Amino acid sequence: SQTIHQWPATLVQPVGSPLSLECTVEGTSNPNLYWYRQAAGRGLQLLFYSVGIGQISSEVPQNLSASRPQDRQFILSSKKLLLSDSGFYLCAWSATSGGAGELFFGEGSRLTVL
Amino acid sequence: KNQVEQSPQSLIILEGKNCTLQCNYTVSPFSNLRWYKQDTGRGPVSLTIMTFSENTKSNGRYTATLDADTKQSSLHITASQLSDSASYICVVSGYSTLTFGKGTMLLVSP
Numbered sequence: 001s002q003t004i005h006q007w008p009a010t011l012v013q014p015v016g017s018p019l020s021l022e023c024t025v026e027g028t029s030n031p032n033l034y035w036y037r038q039a040a041g042r043g044l045q046l047l048f049y050s051v052g053i054g055q056i057s058s059e060v061p062q063n064l065s066a067s068r069p070q071d072r073q074f075i076l077s078s079k080k081l082l083l084s085d086s087g088f089y090l091c092a093w094s095a096t097s098g099g100a101g102e103l104f105f106g107e108g109s110r111l112t113v114l
Numbered sequence: 115k116n117q118v119e120q121s122p123q124s125l126i127i128l129e130g131k132n133c134t135l136q137c138n139y140t141v142s143p144f145s146n147l148r149w150y151k152q153d154t155g156r157g158p159v160s161l162t163i164m165t166f167s168e169n170t171k172s173n174g175r176y177t178a179t180l181d182a183d184t185k186q187s188s189l190h191i192t193a194s195q196l197s198d199s200a201s202y203i204c205v206v207s208g209y210s211t212l213t214f215g216k217g218t219m220l221l222v223s224p
Contacts (some may be wrong), residue, residue, distance in 0.1 A: 009212035106157050107156055
């Protein structure tokens, strides 16, 4: 069966420090991968998605970047964190691109920027 | 603009009672509608997924309905349990987009 792992689960970082959140999927090949951010009282916001190695699409211009160095690995990064980067980050995968496929989420990473 | 509106924003019910959550959407074209359950501090977990031709779908004590004509969906929870306390998110899929509602926060009280 397929599983998705995301880490770290919680992170407290000072303003201006770098960030790296990692996500890996097991049990499937060539998944579509996504990074979402969830702010309190707001819906999930799509940040990045990837349909293959090295292919990254950004939905919202911001202080963050994403990379996909391997088929089942998706990394969310920042060179210098801002206070506004605080939030709950979710990695997800689907077997098909577009909106029709089932979406499976990781457990999330809570980022607090101080 | 594609939008998904959920109501109520939050809800408190007694254990054992039933409740119904609402989802209205303006997504077009429409592919499917999903309900997710998200426990606090965890990732969302899929409860149901319905296509245009499906009017109702059940998953245990959870029953989702869809009226594609009025663009409305509901999630009915029967005989609520303390473990049902969570945020319930309605997600509507177009052919290449996903639009998320803000969720309904449900608290089941003993």
